[in-house]
Amino acid sequence: QKEVEQDPGPLSVPEGAIVSLNCTYSNSAFQYFMWYRQYSRKGPELLMYTYSSGNKEDGRFTAQVDKSSKYISLFIRDSQPSDSATYLCAMSVRMVGNTPLVFGKGTRLSVIA
Amino acid sequence: EAQVTQNPRYLITVTGKKLTVTCSQNMNHEYMSWYRQDPGLGLRQIYYSMNVEVTDKGDVPEGYKVSRKEKRNFPLILESPSPNQTSLYFCASSLSPSDVFYEQYFGPGTRLTVT
Numbered sequence: 001q002k003e004v005e006q007d008p009g010p011l012s013v014p015e016g017a018i019v020s021l022n023c024t025y026s027n028s029a030f031q032y033f034m035w036y037r038q039y040s041r042k043g044p045e046l047l048m049y050t051y052s053s054g055n056k057e058d059g060r061f062t063a064q065v066d067k068s069s070k071y072i073s074l075f076i077r078d079s080q081p082s083d084s085a086t087y088l089c090a091m092s093v094r095m096v097g098n099t100p101l102v103f104g105k106g107t108r109l110s111v112i113a
Numbered sequence: 114e115a116q117v118t119q120n121p122r123y124l125i126t127v128t129g130k131k132l133t134v135t136c137s138q139n140m141n142h143e144y145m146s147w148y149r150q151d152p153g154l155g156l157r158q159i160y161y162s163m164n165v166e167v168t169d170k171g172d173v174p175e176g177y178k179v180s181r182k183e184k185r186n187f188p189l190i191l192e193s194p195s196p197n198q199t200s201l202y203f204c205a206s207s208l209s210p211s212d213v214f215y216e217q218y219f220g221p222g223t224r225l226t227v228t
Contacts, residue, residue, distance in 0.1 A: 034214060043205075046217060049214065090214070097207065097211070101214055103155045103156040105154070
């Protein structure tokens with residue numbers, strides 16, 4: 001079993017839809033959870049991070065962590081064509097730079113106008 | 114503008130011909146790292162540097178070298194490239210090595226093809 005599993009998609013939704021992106025993981029020691037957005041031909045950019053379990057909201061984006069189920073989610077409300085990108089989950093045991101940051105393979109999202 | 118730059122952006126080379134991919138950041142960041150991104154495998158860390166003159170191996174360091182002689186630059190060296198190093202490479206930087214992933218900036222990527 002891979003350490004972090006993420007459905008690669010592609011996921012295609014109409015503009016205005018609520019999008020749910022998910023990752024599962026096997027290492028119960030992970031405490032820091034991140035979501036990156038990667039546009040085509042660009043580097044990843046950090047969208048949100050959360051520590052341990054719970055929810056975090058930033059505008060149209062909500063990150064959710066359920067450590068008991070080893071499951072994290074990113075919700076996008078009122079999705080826009082500009083949200084079309086690949087979304088990568090990432091997680092780590094610590095935030096120190098000598099600790100591995102483990103990425104999911106990414107989910108490609110298309111929001112159709 | 115605060116940014117991480119990489120050069121070249123695209124490179125096609127032949128097996129065994131040494132090459133260097135440069136990475137530079139203008140944010141005075143202490144921490145820098147290199148990743149490769151492959152279809153079906155995601156992003157994997159090659160090397161990282163906690164500060165000047167301090168480098169260490171990531172998950173997939175075989176076939177690569179790095180150096181960190183100055184704070185702003187972190188070149189990736191392939192002494193004898195092989196086709197399995199064909200990949201998309203990203204350089205990244207963070208202000209502090211103790212809070213690396215809170216705000217990690219990635220460069221635009223270098224697409225390398227080794228024939």
